[in-house]
Amino acid sequence: MLEIKNLHVSIEEKKIIKGLNLSINKGEVHALMGPNGSGKSTLSYVLSGKDKYEIDDGTIEYNEKNLLELDVDERANEGLFLAFQYPMEIPGVQTSFFLKTAINSKRKYLGQSEMDALEFAKLIKSKSEDLNINTEMLKRDLNVNYSGGEKKKQEILQMSMLSPKMAILDETDSGLDIDALRIVSEGVNKLRSKENSFLVITHYQRLLNYIKPDFVHIIADGRIVKSGDYSLALELEEKGYEEISNSA
Amino acid sequence: MAATEQTIKQVNTLGDTDYKYGFSTELDEIRPPKGLNEDIIKFISTQKEEPEWMLDWRLNAFKVFNKLPKPEWAKLNIPEIDYQDCYYYSIPKSLKDKPKSLDEIDPEIIKTYEKLGIPLKEQKMLSGIAVDAVFDSVSVATTYKKQLSDLGIVFCSISEAVKTHPDLVKKYLGSVIPVSDHSFAALNSAVFTDGSFIYIPEGVRCPVELSTYFRINAMNTGQFERTLIIADKDSYVSYLEGCTAPMRDENQLHAANVELVALDNAEIKYSTVQNWYPGDKEGKGGIYNFVTKRGACRGKNSKISWTQVETGSAITWKYPSCILQGDNSKGEFYSVAITNNMQQADTGTKMIHIGKNTSSKIISKGISAGKANNTYRGLVNILSKAKNARNFTQCDSLLIGNKCGAHTVPYIESSNSDSMVEHEATTSKINEDQLFYCQQRGLNSEDAVGLIVNGFCKEVLQHLPMEFAVEAQKLVAISLEGSVG
Numbered sequence: 259m260l261e262i263k264n265l266h267v268s269i270e271e272k273k274i275i276k277g278l279n280l281s282i283n284k285g286e287v288h289a290l291m292g293p294n295g296s297g298k299s300t301l302s303y304v305l306s307g308k309d310k311y312e313i314d315d316g317t318i319e320y321n322e323k324n325l326l327e328l329d330v331d332e333r334a335n336e337g338l339f340l341a342f343q344y345p346m347e348i349p350g351v352q353t354s355f356f357l358k359t360a361i362n363s364k365r366k367y368l369g370q371s372e373m374d375a376l377e378f379a380k381l382i383k384s385k386s387e388d389l390n391i392n393t394e395m396l397k398r399d400l401n402v403n404y405s406g407g408e409k410k411k412q413e414i415l416q417m418s419m420l421s422p423k424m425a426i427l428d429e430t431d432s433g434l435d436i437d438a439l440r441i442v443s444e445g446v447n448k449l450r451s452k453e454n455s456f457l458v459i460t461h462y463q464r465l466l467n468y469i470k471p472d473f474v475h476i477i478a479d480g481r482i483v484k485s486g487d488y489s490l491a492l493e494l495e496e497k498g499y500e501e502i503s504n505s506a
Numbered sequence: 507m508a509a510t511e512q513t514i515k516q517v518n519t520l521g522d523t524d525y526k527y528g529f530s531t532e533l534d535e536i537r538p539p540k541g542l543n544e545d546i547i548k549f550i551s552t553q554k555e556e557p558e559w560m561l562d563w564r565l566n567a568f569k570v571f572n573k574l575p576k577p578e579w580a581k582l583n584i585p586e587i588d589y590q591d592c593y594y595y596s597i598p599k600s601l602k603d604k605p606k607s608l609d610e611i612d613p614e615i616i617k618t619y620e621k622l623g624i625p626l627k628e629q630k631m632l633s634g635i636a637v638d639a640v641f642d643s644v645s646v647a648t649t650y651k652k653q654l655s656d657l658g659i660v661f662c663s664i665s666e667a668v669k670t671h672p673d674l675v676k677k678y679l680g681s682v683i684p685v686s687d688h689s690f691a692a693l694n695s696a697v698f699t700d701g702s703f704i705y706i707p708e709g710v711r712c713p714v715e716l717s718t719y720f721r722i723n724a725m726n727t728g729q730f731e732r733t734l735i736i737a738d739k740d741s742y743v744s745y746l747e748g749c750t751a752p753m754r755d756e757n758q759l760h761a762a763n764v765e766l767v768a769l770d771n772a773e774i775k776y777s778t779v780q781n782w783y784p785g786d787k788e789g790k791g792g793i794y795n796f797v798t799k800r801g802a803c804r805g806k807n808s809k810i811s812w813t814q815v816e817t818g819s820a821i822t823w824k825y826p827s828c829i830l831q832g833d834n835s836k837g838e839f840y841s842v843a844i845t846n847n848m849q850q851a852d853t854g855t856k857m858i859h860i861g862k863n864t865s866s867k868i869i870s871k872g873i874s875a876g877k878a879n880n881t882y883r884g885l886v887n888i889l890s891k892a893k894n895a896r897n898f899t900q901c902d903s904l905l906i907g908n909k910c911g912a913h914t915v916p917y918i919e920s921s922n923s924d925s926m927v928e929h930e931a932t933t934s935k936i937n938e939d940q941l942f943y944c945q946q947r948g949l950n951s952e953d954a955v956g957l958i959v960n961g962f963c964k965e966v967l968q969h970l971p972m973e974f975a976v977e978a979q980k981l982v983a984i985s986l987e988g989s990v991g
């Protein structure tokens with residue numbers, strides 16, 4: 259599904275990712291944990307194709323394609339989804355309209371016809387209910403005056419509507435209270451299948467109680483310093499980043 | 507809507523320089539020689555079988571035109587206009603013997619309208635829009651006439667009104683925009699060819715959106731539209747004007763005069779969607795759009811609201827204005843002006859507060875891309891008798907790219923200490939992070955720009971009649987195509 263080899267990335271001459279390797283197969287859930295500033299968001303932006311990031315070395319293969327050659331929207335329409343750490347506000351654009359536009363962009367890319375209004379209404383209703391999102395909220399401008407938690411739920415709503423093949427969740431858990439965390443995790447778990455993969459970026463082991471990862475990686479200073487299974491997250495919780503990174 | 511989808515498709519397949527409405531219809535035309543003089547004016551008047559008072563009015567206006575200086579262009583770079591190198595009248599020949607019904611209209615003309623997506627045929631009229639179509643200089647067909655006339659509403663071409671409602675025309679024509687106002691106003695008064703006339707009688711709420719579709723067809727024809735709308739006491743009307751012009755290398759001149767009069771408790775809502783040919787990427791060709799639009803809130807509690815979406819024309823120069831004479835009267839101006847490539851727009855409004863407790867609201871959204879220049883120029887003038895007058899102005903500019911410009915020039919004159927004037931202005935660049943976010947959700951860069959810009963314009967677009975809001979949103983997106991690399 260996703261194969262990152264020896265990735266080196268810099269921004270404005272500053273090296274941020276320094277030889278990162280990561281391989282995610284179909285159906286797997288990987289957790290990426292690491293301290294602030296270790297390059298987690300940078301990796302998520304590079305994967306989704308944000309500009310201004312310089313790829314100094316390395317390759318990224320996604321579904322047998324060279325990911326780095328695809329435009330941002332091509333990657334998205336090929337099934338790559340990023341739940342943003344800081345979702346953008348788009349004033350004047352109704353949330354439901356945005357969702358419809360996104361869905362139809364993908365359908366157009368895949369050569370399918372637009373989703374009809376009724377089908378869309380049903381889909382958005384059921385997905386919103388799953389996430390305990392009030393449909394009144396969908397009439398508001400996208401993310402404008404949403405609380406931190408509402409923004410994160412909105413990201414997961416978009417994800418479940420677009421049902422991506424490869425979803426990257428960048429600190430979706432931060433800013434969520436315990437109920438919201440449970441609801442959001444259920445949303446993610448619903449989407450888990452043999453076909454879909456996840457890269458779950460988080461600071462805290464807490465989220466991984468709800469979304470059980472197959473693998474856990476620890477990133478420090480732009481490199482993966484340790485990989486393991488779920489137990490690594492527990493170990494990390496106990497010892498802290500410092501000790502784990504040093505012992506690696 | 508079908509027309510817009512077609513537009514999008516066509517633009518997508520042909521690239522951004524192709525203007526969808528850039529076809530021209532092959533028609534035999536009746537055309538007097540080029541040039542501007544008394545003979546041409548007499549010719550126009552004779553062709554229209556006008557009464558003598560109308561001809562005298564025109565000839566007087568021509569005298570005034572010759573005496574007036576040309577308007578000064580602040581931010582615009584306008585080539586000298588050679589008035590003698592223009593045709594002032596052209597009508598397709600088949601219209602000379604006026605058609606009685608749609609069946610008698612030249613199928614070529616009907617086809618043109620079909621390409622434009624105008625619902626001209628009666629069976630397509632179910633959408634609730636009455637259309638008065640202007641094809642070059644003559645009003646082709648006015649639909650819905652019967653239903654409207656049952657309510658006492660007059661909706662016809664101005665040429666027809668000159669003959670059928672001379673008292674109303676004499677009373678109100680030039681009463682809002684005096685002939686001597688400025689040179690284009692005088693020129694229009696001398697050579698105006700056609701336009702709409704609307705009279706809503708006392709106590710009547712017009713049940714449908716009235717609409718005119720203007721189309722400039724013949725080469726080198728200046729189009730001098732004249733529209734007059736009168737809303738009598740306690741009446742309401744909403745009017746929509748839409749425009750397209752074929753694509754040509756030379757520039758064409760459009761100098762319209764639009765006058766609105768609202769009496770006691772009356773309301774007029776006037777919406778414009780203007781997508782005339784803007785010229786190509788290098789700035790060759792395109793329409794020069796110099797328009798004088800002015801509304802008089804003559805009665806107490808009257809209201810005039812202008813909503814405009816300006817996406818076309820090489821040069822746009824227009825300031826829809828409100829003269830707030832009646833006590834408690836209200837003026838509103840909602841504007842979206844988009845300039846791309848080499849387009850220039852200098853647009854805004856004038857709110858003249860004369861009566862007590864008058865209020866005005868101005869919301870202007872300027873979007874600039876390419877090497878275009880976009881200026882908002884607005885005047886709020888509060889005269890000494892206008893106790894408790896209020897104005898709120900908000901001007902937001904959005905820049906796409908580094909080579910375009912946005913300018914906000916507010917003039918505020920207040921001779922009344924009770925009055926309150928608020929002005930807010932912002933200028934921002936299109937937000938790269940918002941674009942990235944949209945693209946990460948699968949929108950291509952052009953759709954992402956279209957979406958964000960439409961959001962930016964929402965406050966204005968929501969004032970358009972429903973049927974046209976969707977159309978306008980698509981137009982906003984189309985007109986910015988090619989603006990991001």
Ligand SMILES: Nc1ncnc2c1ncn2[C@@H]1O[C@H](COP(=O)(O)OP(=O)(O)O)[C@@H](O)[C@H]1O
Binds near residue numbers: 295
């Ligand atoms: N646009 C930028 N310009 C310069 N430095 C940046 C930029 N974006 C991120 N960085 C730096 O890159 C490092 C990694 O940031 P980030 O990927 O956001 O970390 P994380 O998500 O792991 O907290 C940090 O030191 C941050 O300051």
Ligand SMILES: [Mg+2]
Binds near residue numbers: 299343429
């Ligand atoms: Mg981060």
